[in-house]
Amino acid sequence: MENIALAKKISYHPGETNNRGEVIIEPCFPGYGITLSNSLRRVLLSSLTGAAPVGIVIEGVSHEFMTLPHLKEDILEFILNVKQLRLKMFTDEPVILNLEVHGKKTIKASDIEKNPLVEIANPDLELGSITDMAGKLKAQIYVEKGMGYVTIESREKKQNIVNYIEMDSIFTPVISVGIKIENVRVGKMTNWDKIVLDIKTDGTIEPKDAFNESVKILINQFKALNPDFKEEEKADPEEEIKESEDVAEEEVAVEKKRRGRPKNS
Template sequence: MQKIALPSKVEFVKGANENHEQIIIEPCYPGYGTTIGNALRRVLLSSLPGAAVIGVKIKDADHEFMTLPHVKEDVLELVLNLKQLRLKIFSDEVVRLELDARGEKQVKARDIKKNSLVEIANPDLVLGNITDVAGKLGMEIFVSKGLGYVMVESRESDKNEIGYIEMDSIFSPILSVGINVENVRVGKMTNWDKLVINLATDGTITPAQAFKQAVDILTDQFAALIGGHKESAAAEESKAAPAEAVAVAEPTPAEKPKKRGRPRKS
């Protein structure tokens, strides 16, 4: 049986910064550049685990439609800024972070108190601005691991206390994925594919790590399909085996014994 040739080269080309890379896969069998590219793109955008803010308690704010004294942003703007916080969590539980900023200053993510279970990938993110020396901004920020995009309505939460603001969360560490398929020559054939993936992450994971995770996810999914097929085939064989054994073991009918002696005279 003729087999479809596999790509023989995977190259990682550095982009504008360490969080952006170009992944070149070639040569791909005609049409397979689009097939592989679309599958990887969907997995990269939807299925990679990450971490995000799931809720916040802001001091002196009972809900998101309030303003705080000597703070430029209203509570809703502060919540939107927190959504851009990118981080890595070294725990499977919800982690609570604390922020206590005082005096006239620009409040950044680096002002959040250090926590051994959390690493902030964008410490220069501006969370808010205190406009007076008498101003202050205090927060309890709750962060967790997750997958994809999770809305407040679909999340089970036991925090119903006044002042706790739940947030929609984007857990994916991928900022953007673009695919481009070009023609490449293989021998005399000029219609083979060269797949170019432009991948940008949020800094909590490298593009190479993200690519490997996506490939592993797809490999596991297809391996499960093959495993299921093998199990069903083995089950069919085990069902058929006893019937065959019975058929082979079935005894042949015994012959009637022959009469001895001379035949009687009439």
């Protein structure tokens, strides 16, 4: 079988901000620019692990269609703002973030109590506004790790938390992936492909690291499709019969103990 040439050069070019960068892959065998770039883009947008709010408890609020005294936004709008928090978690366990503010002020993500297990990538995000010195807001924001987009309906409900309001969660740390395929020369041929991936993240992961993670995911998936992978050893039929007989004997013994020994005739 003729081998298809592999790309020989992968370079990374940082963008103007830390959350944007270009990955250039070249030269790719003719037609493989689209094949590879589409696969990478799909994984980048759907399969990387991230962190996001999954629910909230607000003091004095029992459901999302209420209002809170002196809070400019209604609760639904406030929750929509909370969903925009971009988080980086250093644990696989769920974490509760505490938010407590008093007096007239604009509530920002930076007002959330610091937690060593969670880093907020957008601390300047405005969550709401308290319009009077008598106003206050106290909330617990539940955050978890996950992948992709998870709806309320697909998540296990937390029945034991009073006034817990669930929310849909966007875990993916990659915001957008632009693809550009250009022609490059290889020897006398000019139809080889050059892939330019423009990756933009939410700031919780660098574009280069996101690219590396997506490559690892694809490699693991294709390993499972490799026809040379070692199949699981099949059990010896005689051993299976012997195990079945042993189990049957155990079941009979247990049944005799449960019913008691039969009387002699």
